[in-house]
Amino acid sequence: MSDEGSGIETLREQAPPSVSRDIGITVLFLLFAVAFLVLSEQFAGNRISQYDPGATIWPRAALIVILVAGLLNLFLLYRRAQKRGESVVPSLSSEVTTLSEKQRKYLLAIALSVAFFLSQDYVGFFVSAPIFLFAFSYAIGYRDMVKLTVFSLVTGLVVFFLFRNVVNIALPYGSGPFREISIWAANLF
Amino acid sequence: MVVDTVASGAVPLIIQDLIAGFGNVLTPFNMFLFAIGITLGMMSGAIPGLNGTMTVVLMVPITYAMAPDSGIMMLAVIYAAAVYAGSISAILFKVPGAPEAIMTTLDGYPMNQNGQLREAISTAVFASAFGGIVGTLILIFFSPLLAEFAIQLSDPEFFAVILLGLALVSTIGAGNITKATMTMCFGLFLGVFGFDPLTGVPRFTFESNYLASGIDFIPVILGVFAFSEVLKQIQSGGSLIGGGGGGGGGSDFSQATSGSMFPPLSYFKRFGRILGVNSVMGTIIGVLPGAGATTGALFGYTFGQRLVPKSVREKFGSGVPEGVAAPETANNAAASGAFVPLLTLGIPGSATTAVILAAFILHGIRPGPSLIDQQGPLVYTIFAALLLANVAILLLNKPVVRLFLQVRHIPRELLLSLIVIFTVVGAFATRNIMADLWTMFIFGVAAYYLEKYNYSVAPMVIGLVLGPLAEPSLRRSLTKAGGDWMVFFQRPVSAVMITLAVLTFFIPLIMDSTQFGDRIREQFGLTELEQ
Numbered sequence: 001m002s003d004e005g006s007g008i009e010t011l012r013e014q015a016p017p018s019v020s021r022d023i024g025i026t027v028l029f030l031l032f033a034v035a036f037l038v039l040s041e042q043f044a045g046n047r048i049s050q051y052d053p054g055a056t057i058w059p060r061a062a063l064i065v066i067l068v069a070g071l072l073n074l075f076l077l078y079r080r081a082q083k084r085g086e087s088v089v090p091s092l093s094s095e096v097t098t099l100s101e102k103q104r105k106y107l108l109a110i111a112l113s114v115a116f117f118l119s120q121d122y123v124g125f126f127v128s129a130p131i132f133l134f135a136f137s138y139a140i141g142y143r144d145m146v147k148l149t150v151f152s153l154v155t156g157l158v159v160f161f162l163f164r165n166v167v168n169i170a171l172p173y174g175s176g177p178f179r180e181i182s183i184w185a186a187n188l189f
Numbered sequence: 190m191v192v193d194t195v196a197s198g199a200v201p202l203i204i205q206d207l208i209a210g211f212g213n214v215l216t217p218f219n220m221f222l223f224a225i226g227i228t229l230g231m232m233s234g235a236i237p238g239l240n241g242t243m244t245v246v247l248m249v250p251i252t253y254a255m256a257p258d259s260g261i262m263m264l265a266v267i268y269a270a271a272v273y274a275g276s277i278s279a280i281l282f283k284v285p286g287a288p289e290a291i292m293t294t295l296d297g298y299p300m301n302q303n304g305q306l307r308e309a310i311s312t313a314v315f316a317s318a319f320g321g322i323v324g325t326l327i328l329i330f331f332s333p334l335l336a337e338f339a340i341q342l343s344d345p346e347f348f349a350v351i352l353l354g355l356a357l358v359s360t361i362g363a364g365n366i367t368k369a370t371m372t373m374c375f376g377l378f379l380g381v382f383g384f385d386p387l388t389g390v391p392r393f394t395f396e397s398n399y400l401a402s403g404i405d406f407i408p409v410i411l412g413v414f415a416f417s418e419v420l421k422q423i424q425s426g427g428s429l430i431g432g433g434g435g436g437g438g439g440s441d442f443s444q445a446t447s448g449s450m451f452p453p454l455s456y457f458k459r460f461g462r463i464l465g466v467n468s469v470m471g472t473i474i475g476v477l478p479g480a481g482a483t484t485g486a487l488f489g490y491t492f493g494q495r496l497v498p499k500s501v502r503e504k505f506g507s508g509v510p511e512g513v514a515a516p517e518t519a520n521n522a523a524a525s526g527a528f529v530p531l532l533t534l535g536i537p538g539s540a541t542t543a544v545i546l547a548a549f550i551l552h553g554i555r556p557g558p559s560l561i562d563q564q565g566p567l568v569y570t571i572f573a574a575l576l577l578a579n580v581a582i583l584l585l586n587k588p589v590v591r592l593f594l595q596v597r598h599i600p601r602e603l604l605l606s607l608i609v610i611f612t613v614v615g616a617f618a619t620r621n622i623m624a625d626l627w628t629m630f631i632f633g634v635a636a637y638y639l640e641k642y643n644y645s646v647a648p649m650v651i652g653l654v655l656g657p658l659a660e661p662s663l664r665r666s667l668t669k670a671g672g673d674w675m676v677f678f679q680r681p682v683s684a685v686m687i688t689l690a691v692l693t694f695f696i697p698l699i700m701d702s703t704q705f706g707d708r709i710r711e712q713f714g715l716t717e718l719e720q
Contacts, residue, residue, distance in 0.1 A: 022642045029371050036378070039393060046390040048664075051672035055385040055392060058660040062377040062652075065370060073367040106424045110634070113416075113609060117626045125614075133606050140423055142602035151603055159610060167239065167247060169618045 019081040026073045033066040108139045124174025126182040130156035160185065203329060210569030213258060214577055222255075222263040223574060227581055230270025231589075234286045235278050236611070241271025241287060242541045243618075249548050257552040258567045262574040264548055265528075268541045269578040272482050272524040273317035276517055277593055280309045282429055282608050284415040284615075288406065289482035289520040291650055292490040294414055296505065296512025301430060303508045306597075307590055312510045313517045314586040315456050316464065320518035321579035323468035324475065324525025329572045332561070335476045335526075336533035342477065344669065345677050348662035349686035350477060351655050354484055356694040357491035358648045368644045376652025377659075379404050386661045399624040406653045408616035408629040413646045415612045416633025419605050421640070429604055430597050460514040462496045471519030475526020481539030482520040482527070483654055489519020525575060532556050532568060 040056045040063070047054040080086075099107070116132040133152040142148055163169040164186050173182035214223060233244035245264050252260025275287035280297035293313065300309035327335070355377070359369050382393050383403030394400040422429060457464070470492060471485040493515020494505050505512050523539075530536040535556040537543035549556050554564060561568050596604070616629035636646045670676035678684045 025639065025642055025644065026371070029375065032375075036393065043385070043390050043392060046385065046388045048387045049668055051670070052387065052664055052668045053672070055388055055390050058656070058663065059378055059381040059392065062374040062381070062656070065374040066378070069367045069370040069374065073371065076367060102424055102426055106420060109420065109423050113630060116609075116613070117623075117630060120617075120623060120626070129610060133610060136606040136609060137602045140602045140605060142600060148603075155607065155610065159614060163614060163618065167243070167618075170621070171614065171617065172623065 019077055019084075019086050023074060023077050026070050026077065029066055030070040030074075033063040033070065037063045037067075105140050109136065112136050112139060120172040120174070122174055122176075122178065124178045124182045125171035126156070126160050126185050127174065127178050129159065200330070206565055206569040207329060207573060209566060210571075210573030211577070213566065213570040214262065214573045219259050219262060219570075222259055223266055223577065223581075226263040226266030226574075227270045227578060227585075230267040230578075231274040231585075233267070234271035234274025234276075234290075235593075236286065239286075239615075239618075240275070241268050242544060244271065245541050245544045245548075249544060249551065252548055253551060257549075257554060257564075258570040260552065261545065261548055261567065262570050264545050265571050266574050266578045268545070269321055269521070269524060269575055270582065271541075272521055273314070273321070273517075273582050276313040276317065276513070277310065277589070279414075280306070280313060280513070281593060281596055282415060282604075283418040284608060284611065285410055288410060288654060289486050289524075290516075291410060291414070291483065291647065291654075292486040292516035292520075293513055295490065295647060296508055296510075298418075299506070299508030300510065300513065301508075302427075305508065305510075306430060307594065308510060309508075309513055310590045310593060311453075311586060312456070312460075312513045314582060314589060316460065316514040316517035317521045318579045318583035318586075319464050320468045320471055320521035321525055321582065322576060323464075324472040324522035325572060325575040325579065327469070327472045327522075328525050328528055328575070332529050332533050335473070335529045336558070339476050339530050339536075340534060342682065343680075344662040344666040345680050345683040346686070347477060348659055348666055349677060349683035349690070350474070351484075351659040351662065353686045353690040353693065354487050354655055355652065355659070356690040358487065358651050359694055365643050365645060369648045372639065372644055372646060373648035373652040376649035376654075377656035379409070379649075379653045380656030381660070386657070387664055399622065402620070402622075403657075404628060404653070405619055405625060406650065407619045408625040409632045409653055410650055411612040411615050412629035412632030412634075413636040413650055415608055416629060417636035417640065417646075419608055419612075420633065420637045422601075422605060424637075428601050429608075456514075460511065460518075463493050463511060463515050464518055466496055467492055467515055467518040468522040471522030472526035472529075474519070475523030475539070476529045482523040484658075485523025485526070486516035486520035487651055487655075489523075490516040492519070521579070528571070528575075532560055532571075533558060535560075 037060060040059055043055050045054070046056075112132065112135055116128060116136075119128040119132075130152040133155055134148055137148055137151070160171060163171055170186070173179045173186075213219060229244050229248070230241060233239040233241055244267050248264060248267060252264065255263075271287060272289055275285060275290035276293040276297060278284045278286040279290040279293040280301050283294050283298040285291045285294055297309045297313065300306070355373060358373050359366055380403075382400050384390065384401065385392055391401055418429070421427070467489045471489055474485040474488055475482065477484075490512065493511055494502050496515075497505075497511050501509055501511055524541075527537070527539040527542045531542040531546055533556075535546070537546045546556060554560070554567070599607075612629060612633075613626060616625045617623070619625065639646055666676055667674065676683075677687050
């Protein structure tokens with residue numbers, strides 16, 4: 001399959017790492033630090049004795065260092081951008097392009113993972129794991145259907161029984177009929 | 190005086206007891222248990238989702254039906270083998286099989302990607318066995334001395350050691366020290382979610398039961414290292430196993446199937462300084478109650494960086510064998526060192542030794558200063574088993590390398606989906622909480638983007654591991670000292686450690702961020718690392 005792919009429109013092409021995006025990440029860290037510094041005021045007076053510096057000292061120390069390091073990083077990024085003649089402001093004129101095949105696989109992998117996590121409470125590991133293994137491997141490019149079916153079923157079963165019956169860790173059973181199936185399977189051995 | 194153990198001529202007696210210990214281990218039943226211990230330990234270390242502590246916990250009830258020396262010997266062997274095997278999945282899939290293998294991922298996985306899988310695993314096996322053997326020998330001959338040293342250390346020293354560890358972490362992001370500091374402090378901050386360790390006040394829980402129980406580091410490790418790597422491989426179209434990917438049959442493989450059972454003797458020459466320093470320092474760090482093999486590995490990696498020539502140091506993080514040997518030597522030595530406070534003071538040095546302490550108590554034995562006198566045969570059986578376990582790891586080098594190289598034959602897509610399944614199971618298995626899966630996922634996606642912009646994520650994980658150890662030590666120190674911050678400088682060990690921490694942190698930071706640093710770099714011909 002081609003990596004260029006036919007894909008979904010209206011999504012912007014991923015740009016190579018740029019200073020503006022780097023700055024964006026640092027700003028997120030700074031905002032996080034400021035927000036939690038404000039929130040830390042809630043338990044400022046809690047201490048076990050008058051000599052205990054209190055429940056805020058450690059989180060605040062960490063947040064303040066994030067602030068200082070973040071500001072320093074912004075300065076370094078600005079200096080680097082100046083040296084390279086790059087803009088520190090994100091460009092709003094990125095071209096709207098199609099997704100490449102790899103990007104589609106990436107998004108599909110994330111979507112399948114989310115679906116797999118969500119399914120645990122309802123379908124349970126025993127039923128969902130083989131389906132996930134099959135769908136995930138297929139989505140990222142494996143096409144030998146016979147091997148894929150055998151791999152998905154065998155791996156799902158082995159992992160379930162290894163953890164449930166050997167290591168005594170009950171993986172999610174799900175609910176309703178799926179729960180009954182999982183319990184039935186767990187009691188097989 | 191126990192301090193004079195070696196000088197007072199007690200050595201022949203120790204050797205005599207050790208020989209008796211070997212005799213006990215080498216009985217058919219104990220050898221059978223020994224083999225089970227090695228197998229279970231290696232499996233639990235190498236399979237993501239399992240770990241040595243969990244396996245020891247599961248085996249404790251089984252030991253109840255055995256004699257104490259047989260049962261506790263098996264638990265000690267599981268522990269030693271698991272610490273070593275954690276490096277295997279770290280090298281193969283960037284999934285640390287146990288927290289103590291985090292540092293091994295930094296160079297082990299890039300070595301795999303560079304087509305040096307066999308060398309990476311072989312180095313890990315060799316360094317693990319060497320660190321474990323030296324650590325056990327130190328344990329045998331210097332336990333009482335180390336116990337006296339450990340008992341004199343208090344919260345200020347403990348906090349100072351962790352602070353030095355955190356300062357060293359910032360150097361992992363050489364060239365990106367500000368970013369490494371940010372991610373490390375972010376990790377430290379993640380460690381404060383949940384109940385305050387001293388007052389019990391909920392912090393940043395937002396009335397969520399999940400946040401009240403704190404953010405566990407296992408799902409974060411799995412997300413940051415394993416899940417993000419899966420996303421990266423899908424996005425880049427690369428392969429988890431370097432040098433031919435799923436094809437198999439590369440030169441690495443053919444080398445692994447021939448030659449001696451032992452790793453090459455040239456390893457002694459190449460890693461000599463790392464092996465010597467890290468095995469001793471790793472043992473000493475392991476002696477500190479609570480520090481354990483993870484802290485040992487962190488120190489080992491950063492010490493290793495300083496022990497090698499500049500040409501190698503600059504390549505740390507890109508896949509050099511020294512970057513594998515350094516943490517593996519130290520974490521296995523620390524695992525042995527963790528037995529010192531357990532056996533001589535009755536204080537566990539790590540989570541796994543805490544479980545082994547429970548096994549002692551289950552058998553009606555309370556470890557403490559008189560344990561060696563009262564339970565000599567038991568103690569020396571454990572010592573002998575630990576030595577034999579490390580020798581077994583060394584002897585298993587060739588079959589282990591050969592076995593794990595078979596992974597090359599698994600198609601890339603199946604391997605990636607298998608890793609996702611194991612990260613899910615691993616994240617869930619620790620606490621049986623569904624929300625841990627989401628934690629793993631969120632940190633995995635976040636780490637993918639952070640790494641893309643050169644924000645080193647290893648410091649974040651180490652911050653999360655060390656933060657909850659550092660905070661209670663800091664606050665207890667100050668509380669006991671009446672709020673006097675000078676307590677950290679009035680005690681010689683903590684004063685030296687804190688001074689080193691400050692220098693370690695600020696010198697590279699100043700070098701990295703000022704024009705003075707630029708001038709120094711120009712003068713010494715150092716090129717500015719790409720940020």
